[in-house]
Amino acid sequence: MPNIEITTRDGTVVSAEAPVGMKVMEIVRAAGVDELAAMCGGFCSCATCHVQVDATFLDLLPPMDDDENDLLDGSLHRANNSRLSCQILMTERLDGLKLTIAAED
């Protein structure tokens, strides 16, 4: 099974098994990293599953739609590599994905 590598806000690195087809947000939470609040439950209706993705993986991610882009614009911590992790479905090509939980707004 593919894996992902999660860096938490205090810098701890957590490795997690990542079933293909699962939302990355759900993978992070299933790994016990509940500082990723994901308050809306994965419906692209808040910005509390905000992560910053290692730049080498950015091109492998699904394109960002307007709703996700607008929500990220509301964050004080948006960077070039920011995504909402509920909008990324795990694929084989994303094996080894590295991401960091964004600072809390």
Add this chain to the structure above:
Amino acid sequence: MSITIQEFDDPTYDPYDADEINFGNHLDPYSAIASWRPRGAVFEGSYREEMGLQTAMTPEEKHFIVIGTAAIDTALTDTARFSNAAYKPNLGATFGMGSISTMDQPEHGRWRKIFQKIFLPQYVKTWGETIVDPVVTELMEKFRPLGHADLIEEFTLRYPFGVIYKQLNLPESDIRTFQRLALGQTDYVHSKEAIEAGVKLGAYFKQLVDERRKNPGEDLVSLLANTSVDGEHLPELVLISFLRQLMNAAGDTTYRGTSVLLTALLENPDQLDALRADRKLIPQAIEEALRWDGPVVVQTRMAAVDTELAGVFIPAGAYIDVVAAAANRDPQIFPDPDKFNIFRDRKQHWSFSKGPHICVGQHLARLEMTRALHAVLDHLPGLRFDPERPRPEIRGTMMRVPSYLYVVFDH
């Protein structure tokens, strides 16, 4: 074009009296909720009945109460099993079946995205100076020279509604009747008046929408009336239902939240002093007030299928009272949960709910509470309880607020 607003058929009807009978007056519902914990995370029963309130516009179906935090999260986020159709008999009957609170995915998401875009934090923050501050300042100037006030009657009960009237750009002469109708809509115990209020407010909004389509302004009605989806206007049912719900969703909750915040700070003068010394603490004070005693105690869902939650079988069609306030006082998450403490470790609370129905106005609510608190700190130095008057009591079984907050300050 002239727009008319219709009063209740019975002009002596007083929607301001409806609060206690509909939402209860418990001083401390949290001790009752805590006493239920040995019964499990989920158990059969109705929150209203357990608390001794009469039923209100909810059919005689089986009811379940959810107080365990994990079960609360499941009920609020697993929308395939736990449906918002539970709100059709009450919110749907008065706000209208176009209320997105009564809908499930994917229909809910389709309309929600449109409202969500208007209330994004980057847009909402521009309303701080243009809309919220003028309303707050005008109200405060009325009592500031006196050196004393009832901050509920003269401030928190008024400013969130003032913000809405300004956002909607309502004619001044319509406001008294508008407010009576808007409040009457949630008087579910008096269902005849609640439905009458919904009908009359809907007729008013239809005229307002027509007028703002012809002569659009900068206001929220013009914005929503002229929003298009796939080249078409928002369906009238969805638009009118949203406007009907706005007073309740944006006005009533913010009035309650701000009232609790100010009460909690006055009861904890050391924490109020800390805020005076460092305004950067304002966001955590607001979040802690929302956690400690949030405006809305319970949300309702309906089992969409025969299902199980925390080991308890729930038949399709049963009503589920999701006591989000129980999660806010979960000692496993918030140590010493009954204590108001703005310095506690920051964790997400449940007061804007969770899941796809999470409060669409949460950023506006935070902005309004922030501006209100800044104004209190700026203009009411030495704020303290009035020693000659009774201390406030935060009350309510379904919805929380103190009915008065007598203060004195230096002037």
